[in-house]
Amino acid sequence: xxxxxxFLPVLRETPSEAExxxxxxxxxxxxxxxxxxxxxxxxxxxxxxxxxxxxxxREEQDRAGAVELLMPTLQSAKIWRESGRYEAYGKEMLRITxxxxxEMLYGPTNEELITEIFRDSVKSYKDAGKTLYHxxxxxxxxxxxxxxxxxxxxxxxxxxxxxxxxxxxxxxxYYRMFAAYxxxxxxxxxxxxxxxxxxxxxxxxxxxxxxxxxxxGESEVFCHKDLLDLxxxxxxxxxxxxxxxxxxxxxxxxAATDEKHEPEQFNAEVPTDKQMSARGIEVGHxxxxxxKYSEPMGARVQGKDGQWxxxxxxxxxxxxxRLVAAVIEASHDDDGxxxxxxxxPFEVGLINLRSGDTATDAACDELYTKLxxxxxxxxxxxxxxxxxxxxxxxxxxxxxxxxxxxxxGLKNGEIEVKRRGSGARDTLAIEAGxxxxxEAVKAERMLV
RNA sequence: CGGAGCGUAGCGCAGCCCGGUAGCGCACUAGUCUGGGGGACUAGGGGUCGCGAGUUCGAAUCUCGCCGCUCCGACCA
Numbered sequence: 001x002x003x004x005x006x007f008l009p010v011l012r013e014t015p016s017e018a019e020x021x022x023x024x025x026x027x028x029x030x031x032x033x034x035x036x037x038x039x040x041x042x043x044x045x046x047x048x049x050x051x052x053x054x055x056x057x058r059e060e061q062d063r064a065g066a067v068e069l070l071m072p073t074l075q076s077a078k079i080w081r082e083s084g085r086y087e088a089y090g091k092e093m094l095r096i097t098x099x100x101x102x103e104m105l106y107g108p109t110n111e112e113l114i115t116e117i118f119r120d121s122v123k124s125y126k127d128a129g130k131t132l133y134h135x136x137x138x139x140x141x142x143x144x145x146x147x148x149x150x151x152x153x154x155x156x157x158x159x160x161x162x163x164x165x166x167x168x169x170x171x172x173x174y175y176r177m178f179a180a181y182x183x184x185x186x187x188x189x190x191x192x193x194x195x196x197x198x199x200x201x202x203x204x205x206x207x208x209x210x211x212x213x214x215x216x217g218e219s220e221v222f223c224h225k226d227l228l229d230l231x232x233x234x235x236x237x238x239x240x241x242x243x244x245x246x247x248x249x250x251x252x253x254x255a256a257t258d259e260k261h262e263p264e265q266f267n268a269e270v271p272t273d274k275q276m277s278a279r280g281i282e283v284g285h286x287x288x289x290x291x292k293y294s295e296p297m298g299a300r301v302q303g304k305d306g307q308w309x310x311x312x313x314x315x316x317x318x319x320x321x322r323l324v325a326a327v328i329e330a331s332h333d334d335d336g337x338x339x340x341x342x343x344x345p346f347e348v349g350l351i352n353l354r355s356g357d358t359a360t361d362a363a364c365d366e367l368y369t370k371l372x373x374x375x376x377x378x379x380x381x382x383x384x385x386x387x388x389x390x391x392x393x394x395x396x397x398x399x400x401x402x403x404x405x406x407x408x409g410l411k412n413g414e415i416e417v418k419r420r421g422s423g424a425r426d427t428l429a430i431e432a433g434x435x436x437x438x439e440a441v442k443a444e445r446m447l448v
Numbered sequence: 449c450g451g452a453g454c455g456u457a458g459c460g461c462a463g464c465c466c467g468g469u470a471g472c473g474c475a476c477u478a479g480u481c482u483g484g485g486g487g488a489c490u491a492g493g494g495g496u497c498g499c500g501a502g503u504u505c506g507a508a509u510c511u512c513g514c515c516g517c518u519c520c521g522a523c524c525a
Binding site: 009011012013014015016017018019034036037090092109138140142143144146150151155157159209282283284285317318319321322351353354385386387388389390391392393395404406407408409416 | 449454458459460461473474475482483484485486487516517518519520521522523524525
């Protein structure tokens with residue numbers, strides 16, 4: 001992509017409404033613009049990141065055996081009356097009436113809808129054991145939206161719903177999602193830590209929040225340091241195998257958010273030198289809730305013996321749009337964003353220090369073509385800006401690699417390759433620099 | 449919804465207290481010099497001062513109402 005043809009309104013100054021760093025940088029980097037309180041337009045650069053994160057979530061859901069579908073944003077109030085949540089949900093739910101005065105709502109979540117779909121289509125135990133998910137915009141009319149897309153009212157979420165015959169089956173399904181979440185966040189370059197969460201009326205041990213650590217996280221978390229070094233399940237993880245060891249390893253050590261934190265237990269279980277307190281952001285939540293919706297909504301199948309059994313359900317959410325901000329919170333410096341390759345809007349920023357100069361233009365064109373042909377995503381700054389402005393803008397938007405081409409280096413047949421994260425700069429012969437970047441990008445695409 | 453504040457050019461702000469026909473920096477346009485970390489100079493363009501009433505000869509400025517946004521709290525993926 002040539003920057004001169006792209007739409008990238010980078011801001012030199014920080015808009016005053018942005019409080020936290022990810023919000024500031026998303027505005028500065030031209031990723032989003034607010035359209036109303038807690039509602040954002042995703043500009044091209046932000047949209048690319050959103051899509052990449054979405055795709056990673058999708059791939060890991062698919063790998064874990066979940067099946068994608070797509071449900072609408074608008075729902076009928078009818079099914080919410082069946083579950084009893086229409087009244088219970090309160091003002092967070094955006095209620096709408098259509099021209100015929102029918103009661104509608106903009107979905108804050110989809111348990112009711114998916115349960116209706118599943119129950120209306122399925123009658124046999126042979127159809128149980130399925131997990132369905134979609135990635136769709138949700139709306140929750142938060143009293144006070146804040147922190148940009150981190151706490152917006154409209155947000156993109158992956159929500160999966162499982163239907164199993166027995167609580168034991170449901171537990172295995174839960175474990176699959178648990179493992180899939182570990183992989184999902186790790187692929188984005190994030191350290192995620194599952195923490196026991198409130199299981200509500202069901203009780204038991206089957207609800208976890210996935211917290212990623214970031215200096216500017218919204219809540220305080222306490223955990224055993226060993227959790228930081230645990231291995232994430234590999235690509236070839238066998239989701240049909242026994243996942244208990246993985247779950248045990250990750251749920252054994254102490255980990256709690258401030259609201260669940262028990263200082264005595266923490267001190268008793270965790271040696272002082274292994275105690276860690278940090279800031280965290282919730283990016284996922286998985287939950288087993290049994291028959292909470294299947295019972296009132298009549299989602300049942302016939303077993304082998306002909307008896308009707310109410311399905312055991314769980315739901316599994318990932319805050320996709322929130323993750324964009326979460327990655328930034330976890331990965332930035334004073335100059336701007338530092339994207340991990342896996343979610344970077346472009347993998348390489350190509351900077352032409354002297355647009356209009358025949359030699360640099362030609363060199364850049366050739367590099368651009370070769371990088372693109374090698375399958376690398378390149379944003380080529382071919383504009384007429386000054387060098388300093390180009391460097392600063394490129395640092396703000398945080399592409400992981402910068403290839404700098406100017407007349408001085410070119411005289412010696414050299415280009416400069418800068419690693420955004422470390423700031424390390426290497427001056428290399430053109431061909432060597434090209435190959436170096438291609439290999440480095442490919443090596444980092446898949447982190448786990 | 450309780451408390452606090454803000455709304456003046458694309459962004460950041462001054463002007464408001466003490467009414468007199470709107471300004472600064474950055475950005476933008478044209479030109480010249482420049483050219484490896486947001487360069488300099490010259491000349492420009494851009495504003496229903498959030499909206500509506502009121503007071504006044506005269507309102508960005510004073511009064512009232514409304515709208516929007518931000519921050520703190522309760523709530524939350």
